[in-house]
Amino acid sequence: MLRAVDIILTEAEALNQTVREQSDRICYLEQLATTDELTKVNNRRGFELELNRTLSRAERLHEEGVLVYVDLDDFKPVNDTHGHAAGDEVLRHVANVLSENIREMDTVGRLGGDEFAVILTGTNREDGLIRAETLNQTLNQTSALWNGERIPVRASFGMQAYQAGDSASALMASADKAMYTIKQLKESEEAADTRVRHPIRKAEVAASVQAAF
Structure with a gap:
């Protein structure tokens, strides 16, 4: 027995x-x-799952937060100049910087290519946007190390506050649109700076200044 x-x-x-x-x-x-195999942060599927969970919790608990959409500037020239392995290192660097500068309760994801997103949870609109801007400045002051050379990281950030009742798709679209607007403004400013630096353009500007006086 x-x-x-x-x-x-x-x-x-x-x-x-x-x-x-x-x-x-x-x-x-x-x-x-x-999980994104390259950067080890959430991939698009994982990020969208987390965003939906976050918005469901916001609905139940009346929480607020901020969604940040990040798109790297001039990433293609990095691949063209230094090679795709260097580009991969830049992407890993970006994921690490974003992950290291948020709280454990927040979420980072790589949406694909050179696009990332961050969910800053449990924060009001004002504080969340300040934190997002700090994250923006932090990332844009860094560089990725590749074969002994520093590759500057430049990125455009789109920020959109959320609250109870917001949908994931509308939130993503708004943050993406905000990012695209910032990117266009930066490109316009860079184009204007280039025209001013051009010798012919500089002469035209100087002549205009003299004529004004």
Whole structure:
């Protein structure tokens, strides 16, 4: 009788072990499905899942926060000049900087290519936008190290506050639009600076100044 009980207990333990292993395997596969292989932050699927969870919690608890949309500036020339391995290092660097400068309760994701996003949770609009701007300045003051050379990181940030009742798709669209507006403004300013620096343009500007007086 005791031997039969021992056999049953052994089989039960073996079954429990199999269930635990299968559960661990499922968790591992789920993590793979939601993690960006290169940067180890959330991929688009994982980020969107977190955003939906965040907005559901905001609905229940009447929380606020800020969604930040990040797009690297002039990333293609990095790949063209230094190679795709250098570009990958820049992407890893960006993910690390973003991850290291947020709280554990916040979320970073790589949406694809050179686009990232950050969810700053549990913060009011004013404080959230200040934190997002600090993150913007921090990232844009860094550089990625590649083969002994520093590659400056430049990025455009779009920020959109959220509250209870907001939808994920509308929030993403608004933050993306804000980012694109900033990028266009930066490109326009750079184009204007280039025209002023051009010798012919400089002469025209100087002549205009003299004529004004």
